[in-house]
Amino acid sequence: MLDLRFIRENADEVRRRSLTDRGVAVDLDRLLELDREVLELRQARDEARAEQKRTAKTVPSLSGDAKQEAIRRGKEIGQSIKPMGERLSGLEAELRELHLQVPNLLDPDVPAGLTEADNALVRAVGDKPTFDFKPKEHIDLANDLGLVDMKRAARVAGSRTYFLRGDLLMLEMAVLRYALDLVIARGYIPHAPPLIVNHDAMEGTGYLPIGADQAYQCTREDGWLIGTSEVPITSIHAGEILDGKKLPLRYAGYSPCFRREAGAAGKDTRGLYRVHQFMKVEQVIIGPNDPAISREFHEEILTNAEDVLKALQLPYRVMALCGGDIGRSAAFTYDIETWMPGRGSYGETHSASRYYEYQARRLGMRYRGEGNKATLCHTLNNTVIASPRVLVAILENYQLADGSVRVPEVLVPAMGKDRLEPIAP
RNA sequence: GGAGGGGUGGCAGAGUGGUCGAAUGCACCGGCUUGCUAAGCCGGCGUACUCUUCACAGGGUACCGCGGGUUCGAAUCCCGCCCCCUCCGCCA
Structure with a gap:
């Protein structure tokens, strides 16, 4: 398959050399849209996870109320991450399905024609x-x-x-x-x-x-x-x-x-x-x-x-x-x-x-x-x-x-x- | 099919709840030393995605067979699956 980042940055070229010139149809717009959503959501989730990890690391050094508070906060973040993760894996699966369908780029010296x-x-x-x-x-x-x-x-x-x-x-x-x-x-x-x-x-x-x-x-x-x-x-x-x-x-x-x-x-x-x-x-x-x-x-x-x-x-x-x-x-x-x-x-x-x-x-x-x-x-x-x-x-x-x-x-x-x-x- | 053991970085191999992306050795890369070779010394060295940056570089997340779960926190605990090894059984 093609590099996802390459598709993202060269959508027009991919459309021409992978699809049009082959007479193949793949919903590239949907793919790009999914790619965008996945990137955004992944970033949001990763940030939440980073905070979760930071919080978890403080737990052993704390005691009493402060410790309880850190544990409570950790739970809270965990709860907020869950739905993001579920939505993300759905989108990732859909993206991958489309991604696998994108054909290779045709070489420039491939003869033009469809039959x-x-x-x-x-x-x-x-x-x-x-x-x-x-x-x-x-x-x-x-x-x-x-x-x-x-x-x-x-x-x-x-x-x-x-x-x-x-x-x-x-x-x-x-x-x-x-x-x-x-x-x-x-x-x-x-x-x-x-x-x-x-x-x-x-x-x-x-x-x-x-x-x-x-x-x-x-x-x-x-x-x-x-x-x-x-x-x-x-x-x-x-x-x-x-x-x-x-x-x-x-x-x-x-x-x-x-x-x-x-x-x-x-x-x-x-x-x-x-x-x-x-x-x-x-x-x-x-x-x-x-x-x-x-x-x-x-x-x-x-x-x-x-x-x-x-x-x-x-x-x-x-x-x-x-x-x-x-x-x-x-x-x-x-x-x-x-x-x-x-x-x-x-x-x-x-x-x-x-x-x-x-x-x-x-x-x-x-x-x-x-x-x-x-x-x-x-x-x-x-x-x-x-x-x-x-x-x-x-x-x-x-x-x-x-x-x-x-x-x-x-x-x-x-x-x-x-x-x-x-x-x- | 039954019983037991095991899957950790390019390879070998530690690690049984927190500062572990992971000791150590080998391999590899750069440098020093060296008449050459070997050895030695110093430093570096996983992959993917992503963010910042002109760039050098830096940050974040994930990955210890695969998938799920427990937990504030998992290479480490639990469940399922796959593969490898040993023994037994069966069989071309």
Whole structure:
């Protein structure tokens, strides 16, 4: 979240860069009004408390009537503070609720616009494959090869679920392993995180309170299924004051991810493109409070992801998301979209964001740097690879005329074969 | 699940009703000393919010796992919760 004092002193800028340019509505006037009231009331209460403390301190040194009088006075002040405290906590709760909803400031270089169509092409890489036959969609390829069973998955687990079978599972494991190895080689420490996290981690990374309808909540406890390992990984050092000399921390997450996909009914209903559960290798950087350095890290994590796609020889393009398409917590986001011949379009496979202090402030994550002062960290993250979406791209780009599918060259050693082996019906 | 022990500042660790925001040590920062290193000496050193101030700086409040309560006054007493450790039971 944004610094409350910054909002107070730069209301117009916040209104423009956090709300208008995103097409987001938050009652900023109410927030400012609450902020004012809270400050006033808090001051009044603190003054009363100061007097209460002064009075209490005199008690031991007094005796007789003077002592009784001091005790009586102390009680009296205590009584006057009580209603102030109650009113204050009500106002503070309301203020916090609004405060949590204020999105991050958009960076100045975010493309203007409110819809997907306004996203800006940064670059397109790789040659799209040409087919001398009509390319099939991934789901038809996989079905025909017996490598996926969505029909029965639906019976067992509902819509947007799947059984991966045979070599398609082995391909998933191989591609995840490849991606993980790549970032490990670049200094990222791999983590298998908790998949069920608490409210603080969800809220701290910006997936709550707005976004609650996209997450699976566990009943009977404070538990949320992660929609990305960004949530537990970025939260690792929540509430800590880190040693500035140890920054940046480069972490990788390896985990299943769970998403409700509420509001996406009727969208991408076919196949493995939009599902409730998927596997992801994620990269997270926790860095120092320096926007220029954050921008460099942003390019670094983008490059890591691009290098995986290059190794897989999948054509892709990098998009700079416009204001309306960037998530509330991010200041700037690149998406990578990978070419999917069956769809006949690029499909989003990666999302790389920089947050500056936004998540760190929510998480209470700081470091002690120059001058020994505790300073909020900066955070960033990006997908390294997400499956089954990457499988969609592999299946469709690597298909042959006979309906078989080649294995990307870099995965052949791990797969021990260069074709996906069909499973007879 | 049962029994017991414990959660205090960056870390370790004192503190069981008042002058405790909290001893001490380590770490860290500044200075002195020093051929270099190590050691030593002196000083400083929590966080958040807020007020005063041009600023240096100073004042106020809160924070000793979290939330509530008792009291003129709570790190300290009471209640609830969370987490960690040890032992027992159960179990992949």
